[in-house]
Amino acid sequence: xxxxxxxxxxxxxxxxxxxAQQSDYQIKQDxxxxxxxxxxxxxxxxxxxxxxxxxxxxxxxxxxxxxxxxFLDKALYPQTYDEAIDNLRTDYVLTxxxxxxxxxxxxxxxxxxxRILLLTARLDTLGTERTRLFTxxxxxxxxxxxxxxxxxxxxSNLQAKDRLLFALIDSIFLPYDKNLNQVAxxxxxxxxxxxxxxxxxxxxxxxxADNVRFLESTQLQAKDYASIIEQYQQFKSKWSGxxxxxxxxxxxxxxxxxxxxxxxKGTAAAKGGTPGAAQExxxxxxxxxxxxxxxxxxxxxxxxLGQEFxxxxxxxxxxxxxxxxxxxVRAYVDSSKAxxxxxxxxxxxxxxERIDREWRDALSKESMLGKxxxxxxxxxxxxxxxxxxxxxxxxxxxxxxxxxAGIWWFVGRKPKEMKPISK
Numbered sequence: 318x319x320x321x322x323x324x325x326x327x328x329x330x331x332x333x334x335x336x337a338q339q340s341d342y343q344i345k346q347d348x349x350x351x352x353x354x355x356x357x358x359x360x361x362x363x364x365x366x367x368x369x370x371x372x373x374x375x376x377x378x379x380x381x382x383x384x385x386x387x388f389l390d391k392a393l394y395p396q397t398y399d400e401a402i403d404n405l406r407t408d409y410v411l412t413x414x415x416x417x418x419x420x421x422x423x424x425x426x427x428x429x430x431x432r433i434l435l436l437t438a439r440l441d442t443l444g445t446e447r448t449r450l451f452t453x454x455x456x457x458x459x460x461x462x463x464x465x466x467x468x469x470x471x472x473s474n475l476q477a478k479d480r481l482l483f484a485l486i487d488s489i490f491l492p493y494d495k496n497l498n499q500v501a502x503x504x505x506x507x508x509x510x511x512x513x514x515x516x517x518x519x520x521x522x523x524x525x526a527d528n529v530r531f532l533e534s535t536q537l538q539a540k541d542y543a544s545i546i547e548q549y550q551q552f553k554s555k556w557s558g559x560x561x562x563x564x565x566x567x568x569x570x571x572x573x574x575x576x577x578x579x580x581x582k583g584t585a586a587a588k589g590g591t592p593g594a595a596q597e598x599x600x601x602x603x604x605x606x607x608x609x610x611x612x613x614x615x616x617x618x619x620x621x622l623g624q625e626f627x628x629x630x631x632x633x634x635x636x637x638x639x640x641x642x643x644x645x646v647r648a649y650v651d652s653s654k655a656x657x658x659x660x661x662x663x664x665x666x667x668x669x670e671r672i673d674r675e676w677r678d679a680l681s682k683e684s685m686l687g688k689x690x691x692x693x694x695x696x697x698x699x700x701x702x703x704x705x706x707x708x709x710x711x712x713x714x715x716x717x718x719x720x721x722a723g724i725w726w727f728v729g730r731k732p733k734e735m736k737p738i739s740k
Contacts, residue, residue, distance in 0.1 A: 345392045348382050356405060359412050368413045375409060378402075407510070414507035436485040437515050443478045447527060450474055454534055468535050475527055476548060482520055483555050489515065490562060497565040509566040518563070518602065521556065525606040528552075532613045539625075539675035542618055546682050549614055553607060560600040618679070625671050631663050639686040643694055650701045660701055668698045 355375055362368050379402050382389065389398040396404075450471040457463040489511045493500050500508075512518065528549070537545070619637050626633045634645040653660040672680075673695060680686040686694070 341388060341392070344382075344385050344388065348378075348385070348389060351378050352401065352405065356408060359405075359408050362412060362416060365413070365416060368409070368416060371409065375405060378405075410503055410506050410510065413503045432488050433485065433511070433515060436481055436488060440478060440481050440485065440520060443474055443481065444523070447471070447474050447478065451530070451534065464536075468537075471531060471535075472541075472545075475524070475531060478527075479524055479548065479552060482517075482524055483559075485515060485520075486512075486517060486559060489517070490559075497562055505566045512563070512566065521603050522606055525552065525603065525610050529606065529610050529613050532610075532617050537617065537621065539621070539671070540678070542621075542676075543678035543682065545614065546618075546679055546684065549610060550682070550684060553611075556603060556607065560603075563600050618685070622672075622676060625667055625676075629662055629667050631667060639680075639690065642686065643690055646694055647697060650697055653701055664698060664701055668695075 355371060355378060358371055359368070362371065382398070386398040389401075393401055450467065454464070454467045454471055457467040489508060493504060493508065497505065532545075615638065619642070622642070623636065631649075633649050634641075636642040636645045649663065650660075653663070677691065681688045681691050
């Protein structure tokens, strides 16, 4: 009896093992079958309606098999369950985006993708050249001529990189509605993947950081500042217009990743394993370096302007921005008027020869001093020069008049010669 019982128990265990094996095999087969069916439908879809119907099917697959995730990780090796679901979601997003653009915008996808690839390649080339030019700049400091030439080439490189970068960003956003609130989350996720694939946020940061490095590495001349200030203002303005779009895309990505994590799918995306994963606010990263760029630019600019006065041994109150510069110049003019001291060096050598000729364009930028205030300040200084000229002119006239009067008085008092009496 014991032998029979043992055989029955062994038979039962073997049967259960076979059933378990059959069950695991069936799970794997069913998952792969449904996975392939959904993928094939996604790849062949030509309308938004078809893709909308597949969305719920994809969600159902994810929710149904999440309980078998640990087994499927082994069964699908080297791919994991999460990676399989995330790849399916990526295909869905990219196909949805392609169909949407063709159906609603009439965009030629090949041309758009080709333009993005071309711009990315050109940016990479400029990045390599930028590194070489920074090295050349350091090696050129022994010669003023070679230093200026290297600085001009590097400045041109940075400006070209700036223009190409925003052309790349425009190309990515171009097919979509300018108001991203009107764009579906699927499109936002697609935009996020394109931005990540082109490494756009890092490129924006690098362009700003390169300009900070440029300011730290070069000795600029007065007339250089106007174009550099303009470049910063344009960059800041463009970035301000794009930041909300970047953040809207990032929020959509974060929400999608959060939903994926709750259902057990897309764990790789949630961990940042796919290009679509984005920071909640990637704009903060760029904002921080823009603040540094502006701080460095202002510091270098106002320090260099201050040296125009100290180099001529003219004492003026220190300044660090437009209002304090204006106040310092006006204070000096007022003091000179009150004391009657000679201000010819300040008016002629510094203001007319240097400030008005070399610094006027930069100071006239609204972010520095502004055209209106510069014109008013120039007039204020000119009045000081005119006042000194008038005083000297009047003094010369008085001296001349006194000399003439003296001569006339002396001649008038000289006794007249007596004429001889004719016989």
